[in-house]
Amino acid sequence: MEADDRRALRDAARSCLKEYAEWTADQHVESTKTGFDRSRWKLMAEQAGLQGVRIDERWGGAGLGLSAELIVHEEMGRALYSGPYFGVAQVAAALSEMTDDPANHERLAAIAAGDLIAVPALPIEETFPLEYPEVIRSDSNVLELSGSLPCIVDAQIADALLVLADFEGFHAFFWVDTTAPGVQISPLETVDLTRRMSSVSFDRVPVEVVAQQDRARAAVAAVRQGTALALSAECVGLATRALELTVEYVKVRSQFGQLIGSFQAVKHSCADLFVGLEAARSALVLATRGVETNDMIGRRPESLAGLAVARMYCGRIAFDIANESIHLHGGIGFTWEHRAHLYYRRAKSNQSLLDSTGRQARLLTSSVLAMHQAT
Amino acid sequence: MEADDRRALRDAARSCLKEYAEWTADQHVESTKTGFDRSRWKLMAEQAGLQGVRIDERWGGAGLGLSAELIVHEEMGRALYSGPYFGVAQVAAALSEMTDDPANHERLAAIAAGDLIAVPALPIEETFPLEYPEVIRSDSNVLELSGSLPCIVDAQIADALLVLADFEGFHAFFWVDTTAPGVQISPLETVDLTRRMSSVSFDRVPVEVVAQQDRARAAVAAVRQGTALALSAECVGLATRALELTVEYVKVRSQFGQLIGSFQAVKHSCADLFVGLEAARSALVLATRGVETNDMIGRRPESLAGLAVARMYCGRIAFDIANESIHLHGGIGFTWEHRAHLYYRRAKSNQSLLDSTGRQARLLTSSVLAMHQAT
Amino acid sequence: MTPIPATSLEDLATEAHAFFSARVPVRVRGGMTHGDGSDDIIGVGLDKGDSEEVEVEQAREWQRALFDAGLAWVDGPTEFGGRGLSPEHARLVDEIATGYAVPTPSCFMVSHEIVAPTILVHGTLEQKEAYLSGIWRGDIVCCQLFSEPEAGSDLASLRTTARRDGDDWIVSGQKVWSSYAHVAQLGELLVRTGPPGSRHRGLSTFLIDMSTPGIDVRPLRQVTGSEHFNEVFLDEVRIPDSARIGAVDSGWTIALTTMSNERSVLADEHNGIMIDPVLRLFALARASGAIDDPAVQDLLAECWAREQILRTTGSRLGADETSPPGSVVKLMMTSDMQFYIEVANRLLGYRMIADTGEWGTFSWSQLLLSAPSHRIAGGTDEIQKNIIAERVLGLPRDVRPSAITEERHGSR
Amino acid sequence: MTPIPATSLEDLATEAHAFFSARVPVRVRGGMTHGDGSDDIIGVGLDKGDSEEVEVEQAREWQRALFDAGLAWVDGPTEFGGRGLSPEHARLVDEIATGYAVPTPSCFMVSHEIVAPTILVHGTLEQKEAYLSGIWRGDIVCCQLFSEPEAGSDLASLRTTARRDGDDWIVSGQKVWSSYAHVAQLGELLVRTGPPGSRHRGLSTFLIDMSTPGIDVRPLRQVTGSEHFNEVFLDEVRIPDSARIGAVDSGWTIALTTMSNERSVLADEHNGIMIDPVLRLFALARASGAIDDPAVQDLLAECWAREQILRTTGSRLGADETSPPGSVVKLMMTSDMQFYIEVANRLLGYRMIADTGEWGTFSWSQLLLSAPSHRIAGGTDEIQKNIIAERVLGLPRDVRPSAITEERHGSR
Numbered sequence A, B: 001m002e003a004d005d006r007r008a009l010r011d012a013a014r015s016c017l018k019e020y021a022e023w024t025a026d027q028h029v030e031s032t033k034t035g036f037d038r039s040r041w042k043l044m045a046e047q048a049g050l051q052g053v054r055i056d057e058r059w060g061g062a063g064l065g066l067s068a069e070l071i072v073h074e075e076m077g078r079a080l081y082s083g084p085y086f087g088v089a090q091v092a093a094a095l096s097e098m099t100d101d102p103a104n105h106e107r108l109a110a111i112a113a114g115d116l117i118a119v120p121a122l123p124i125e126e127t128f129p130l131e132y133p134e135v136i137r138s139d140s141n142v143l144e145l146s147g148s149l150p151c152i153v154d155a156q157i158a159d160a161l162l163v164l165a166d167f168e169g170f171h172a173f174f175w176v177d178t179t180a181p182g183v184q185i186s187p188l189e190t191v192d193l194t195r196r197m198s199s200v201s202f203d204r205v206p207v208e209v210v211a212q213q214d215r216a217r218a219a220v221a222a223v224r225q226g227t228a229l230a231l232s233a234e235c236v237g238l239a240t241r242a243l244e245l246t247v248e249y250v251k252v253r254s255q256f257g258q259l260i261g262s263f264q265a266v267k268h269s270c271a272d273l274f275v276g277l278e279a280a281r282s283a284l285v286l287a288t289r290g291v292e293t294n295d296m297i298g299r300r301p302e303s304l305a306g307l308a309v310a311r312m313y314c315g316r317i318a319f320d321i322a323n324e325s326i327h328l329h330g331g332i333g334f335t336w337e338h339r340a341h342l343y344y345r346r347a348k349s350n351q352s353l354l355d356s357t358g359r360q361a362r363l364l365t366s367s368v369l370a371m372h373q374a375t
Numbered sequence C, D: 001m002t003p004i005p006a007t008s009l010e011d012l013a014t015e016a017h018a019f020f021s022a023r024v025p026v027r028v029r030g031g032m033t034h035g036d037g038s039d040d041i042i043g044v045g046l047d048k049g050d051s052e053e054v055e056v057e058q059a060r061e062w063q064r065a066l067f068d069a070g071l072a073w074v075d076g077p078t079e080f081g082g083r084g085l086s087p088e089h090a091r092l093v094d095e096i097a098t099g100y101a102v103p104t105p106s107c108f109m110v111s112h113e114i115v116a117p118t119i120l121v122h123g124t125l126e127q128k129e130a131y132l133s134g135i136w137r138g139d140i141v142c143c144q145l146f147s148e149p150e151a152g153s154d155l156a157s158l159r160t161t162a163r164r165d166g167d168d169w170i171v172s173g174q175k176v177w178s179s180y181a182h183v184a185q186l187g188e189l190l191v192r193t194g195p196p197g198s199r200h201r202g203l204s205t206f207l208i209d210m211s212t213p214g215i216d217v218r219p220l221r222q223v224t225g226s227e228h229f230n231e232v233f234l235d236e237v238r239i240p241d242s243a244r245i246g247a248v249d250s251g252w253t254i255a256l257t258t259m260s261n262e263r264s265v266l267a268d269e270h271n272g273i274m275i276d277p278v279l280r281l282f283a284l285a286r287a288s289g290a291i292d293d294p295a296v297q298d299l300l301a302e303c304w305a306r307e308q309i310l311r312t313t314g315s316r317l318g319a320d321e322t323s324p325p326g327s328v329v330k331l332m333m334t335s336d337m338q339f340y341i342e343v344a345n346r347l348l349g350y351r352m353i354a355d356t357g358e359w360g361t362f363s364w365s366q367l368l369l370s371a372p373s374h375r376i377a378g379g380t381d382e383i384q385k386n387i388i389a390e391r392v393l394g395l396p397r398d399v400r401p402s403a404i405t406e407e408r409h410g411s412r
Helices: A003-016 A025-033 A038-048 A067-078 A085-094 A104-113 A213-250 A263-294 A301-334 A340-354 A358-370 B003-016 B026-035 B038-048 B066-078 B085-096 B102-112 B212-251 B264-292 B301-334 B338-354 B359-371 C008-023 C052-068 C089-096 C108-124 C125-137 C251-268 C277-288 C295-321 C323-353 C364-374 C379-392 D010-022 D051-068 D086-100 D106-122 D124-135 D249-270 D276-286 D296-320 D323-354 D364-374 D381-392
Strands: A118-121 A133-137 A144-151 A160-167 A171-177 A183-187 A197-206 A208-212 B117-123 B134-137 B143-153 B160-167 B169-178 B183-187 B196-205 B208-212 C142-145 C160-167 C169-176 C187-190 C205-209 C217-219 C229-240 D142-145 D160-164 D169-175 D186-192 D205-208 D215-220 D229-240
Touching: A003 A038, A003 A067, A003 C008, A025 A340, A038 A104, A067 A085, A067 A213, A067 A263, A085 A104, A085 A118, A085 A160, A085 A213, A104 C295, A104 D106, A118 A144, A144 A160, A144 A171, A160 A208, A160 A213, A171 A213, A171 D010, A171 D296, A197 A263, A208 A213, A208 B338, A213 A263, A213 A340, A263 A301, A263 B264, A263 C379, A263 D296, A263 D323, A263 D381, A301 A340, A301 C364, A301 D296, A340 C323, A340 C364, A358 C142, A358 D276, A358 D296, B003 B038, B026 B338, B026 D296, B066 B085, B066 B212, B066 B264, B085 B102, B085 B117, B085 B160, B085 B212, B143 B160, B143 B169, B160 B208, B169 B212, B169 D249, B208 B212, B212 B264, B212 B301, B212 B338, B264 B301, B264 C295, B264 C323, B264 C379, B264 D381, B301 B338, B301 B359, B301 C295, B301 D364, B338 D323, B359 C277, B359 D124, C008 C089, C052 C108, C052 C125, C108 C125, C108 C142, C160 C187, C169 C205, C205 C229, C205 C251, C217 D051, C277 C295, C277 C323, C295 C323, C323 C364, C323 C379, C364 D086, D010 D086, D051 D106, D051 D124, D106 D124, D106 D142, D106 D186, D106 D249, D160 D186, D169 D186, D186 D249, D205 D229, D205 D249, D276 D296, D276 D323, D296 D323, D323 D364, D323 D381
Parallel strands: A118 A160, A133 A160, B117 B160, B134 B160, C142 C187, D142 D186
Antiparallel strands: A133 A144, A144 A197, A160 A171, A171 A208, A183 A197, B134 B143, B143 B196, B160 B169, B169 B208, B183 B196, C160 C169, C169 C229, C187 C205, C217 C229, D160 D169, D169 D229, D186 D205, D215 D229
């Protein structure tokens, strides 16, 4: 993708998200309470085609690659968009790995058109011990899903869930209609006012298998890698915006008869944040490169290490920037009305999803050791 | 001890060390090469009685407590004194636990008089697996010491070593004349130009037992606790001085037409260092209190935790201060002639001796858990 | 209240224990437990969005009982309602109180630690008689009316004016960051009585009755969702000259007293801001099994060390009157708070950002959301560092149109 | 040297591989080994106390062979001794060279990366003809004579003067922090030709023959014990006007070219400063068994991440000409260096501060001792942050008698 095309996509996404980017905390709270506006989601598909960025042109998408989609995720983070783009993109990526099944053509087309909201339902981090829901073949030969997941993004506004479950000794992907009997979705109170999360439980829900064995592995890799990269890109986007707003503010706010942006303490703090932001951007580039270098089942140590770097750094740095942004705004930055805390909340939320409990560092070190086993 | 007495002791020590406090790197290198000036060591005992601060008045000391001795160690750090005070004080403390043995009276008296230099020889950190030298009773019923220790402070200028060794299944302390056959002391190149270190090895050296069993335990505790506290106090002293010199420099050095000490970046850096210094001082106070609260054999979790805090923080903070001190001096601080690097070297050296490989944090956490086992 | 005759420390201790033990349970803080009782991480009312009216009513009930028992203002002069004992007596009662689960009267912090001491030092006899016993009895809640939207860290640039009108003053302007202003009866008001641009030389201080016509208090919602702070609009508010505290145009001196009280309060009260954060982290790690991870052990060790160092520093510097305890301890505290948040996040993962209902997990988000305010309120980190650099280390003032030392902070 | 006709990238690659493989072994860097070969942590000659005369002689031998093979100045104009190929060709050769254990010619860094490009841009035809091919062949070693004892970060305040005397200039003053000055043949000299106080407007640049009478070079011993830098005393040194580079009083513009070259060199050369620090730490942890400690795994992960981020940032920002790669990458590098030292210390304990003779342990003290210089040389951390704040983020200049942007750095 040429630089011009990248810029055009970025501008299209930014202009499409323009309105959301100004939402206050109250607007976000209100929007989360009253459910999701499907007509504007549909509009996003029709006017900018964002949902179909990575979906093949045959099913109504733009047929662009992972890097292109990450440009959009970065804009989503920048605008603090609260819709289900993050998860829907992962489902689209997974289904794109399985276009030999005609059922998926329809799903992809519906996603690209903005008519279907489906999000992945799997544990947030690939860690052991894992607790997955389980699918059992009933006496009447029906596949039935049972189990629960504590925290799934956007489940409460999804039409369908792509659930990773244990099935006959392996992992497999299942398609679950959220209106099916036995599906219970309970919205959770969240720190991030711009992100919906739910706990989800299944009690003998009849399901349809989407992918098993090797096909499931490729799809799982697509979702896991995509999740990490999308959240990391969001972090870069929101951190970029938070820093811009901060720099703008310190250029106009005066104390002690001078612009606070002329105090060295403030200048150096902004410079530190800028260096951090460049590091986060590099981490994202590094991870994207690793994934793009042909790692279909997500097991190459090089790609695992790269992803771990992005997971460790993008969230942490975005949080640092958002935290310092509140601080540099002074008292006003600590008010509900000022938007500074929205970045802070989303940054910590994304960070917690990206590297929840320090496991990425372990994964990174073991991947590096695996790269150098021979030496 | 009253504040006035503390101040008087501090002033006496500082005045006694005045000349050393100005030594350049070249003087230190030269001094280490040519051996140790015993006449000035003797003078320190005669004029200021520093070696006998904690030795009972009966054997020619001042009979003061641990806190008093730590004032002197702080001054030693401040002056970057390169003599064997650090180790000799530990031996005095150990022998003071065993005054039922008349041989120790003579040793204590000789130490207080500045006539005897004896240093402890035991592994730097109390860690497992430990490797101690071993004492075996020979066929002719002579106790013979064999084994080696990789890094012993001031061994090359000591008359005697107080060696902790395995003996009949327990630890015991032995008195080893450094001129005895079979003792080999090899000076090591060190980062710290103000500290002598040697590797020491013993090959069937005839030795005399000083303490076994319970008596050894109390003496070991005295040495270990004293070592940690003395090094921590040195760190506080050297860091205090390094910060003073830095603050003095930034008050006279100009760049861009103003004193560099008026730049906010420099001011805030100095303020951060000051806060750090207060933290180090508090860590030392905390650890000293824990030890003074009657912990004879060094096994109370409260005293272990306090010592761990001092070991973790005093070295680290002293190094940070010395590092930033070089930086704030700019190019001149990086020259051999400027004394800034002497603090940097000693700080890193002490830090490495205090918490060489992160084990103190583990010890601290397990001590805290032990304090709260019941709850 | 009639003066109580001098009391020995022993007798006072007995008295205090009897009072507290009859009313509240022994404090269970300090244990390494997980899963029992409230899982709140931050102090009641401070940042949690509780209703302040309810909080104040409960706190008042407690404060009255305490006052009537002679345990509220132990070292206050008897003529103004104090018990007339020594500061040592007062510290003893405070210390004994920490052993019981007494309500944390954060609504009285400004009243007792900031305004009352200012009145005691600078007030007229009439002012002392009118306010002190009421403040200490909890009847009068005070607020501070100092900061303005355009005068945060740079308090000396404030614009709210008081102009003389006979025996009265007419005050107009806007104040901000006033804790508890909408439940307060009395405000300590700093205004400009000199010409514009007179900076710290043209300020005066008044004690203003908050029910005076023309005062409009509007709650300011914080990031935490609570409405602890307020904006206060003053529109031609008429106050008598007798409400003035200190001489005309000498308000800055009084503000300095107030602010140095404020900073040491903020430093002293760190235990009130967080409830046993470190022991809770240990307990959480032990309950989840994370304690077996050596890297977690390392983090917990840092937490414990930081907390002990903060406490030791507070008591060390507090004892030495030549040191500036407030700034050092406040910087340590804000840094510790950030560190605890990261350790909690490491132990909790997504459970800190989504409420799964599990005890002692999502409650850490309270600390996450309130932490940034502590780096701003009571003088920003940057202001504290300037104070240390200039007043402790003697470094030159910043090169700028006006220097910081004389006109220090006040930002909330 | 006669011009060589245009060459394809493929042919050049073959040629370069042939040259290198015939002379030096394939580079074994990048492996995770412990216990083999040299255990040096920092680059040859940089801070290690090697004799510079020996180093320069060895480097010269190599450089001559490289030059004579047409591989030293691949993209230089043929009329001055270059090969006349594209920058892409030059990068290709550089890249191929990294695959071989070629000597690190740090004594040519100033010559090739700083002085030669300055001459190429600003020099007269005579100067280009006189110096460029000699510099690239290694015959002429260059040094920079910029900083002074009283003009470190604030280079525009320098005091060394050149006064006109017929067709000559008479230079007097003192320079400092001049790398390799005592083995150099040519110095790039920045002096005041305007009145005192004229700051950056009164400076001129000269190319000075280091053997001119009146120049006294005295080695300056560093913390590491090496004598890499020098003080240079200039006492009534007579130089011809033809040695001037650029117009009189326009030396600042030329210094800016030189310094921005310098900053990117320092950023590019981070691999040269440290030799595989991260892989060595992994290897060390694996050899000692410390790798089994999860806390050590966490530290190593941070190390690896930092190194990769630094590399990626260098190549990302290098590719984008609108960014200031130097300052960002330099700040990352100095921070990484500090971090690696702490991790090494954690793995080594006392073996980092006392030489027990064990392979790959005490050698880390080289990095410990040289690290502080990197936060100072080529513009301090603070100067870099000001550059980012002012030039990238557009924040106002510091309030001070003179602003920093125009007169930026130069401190070593």
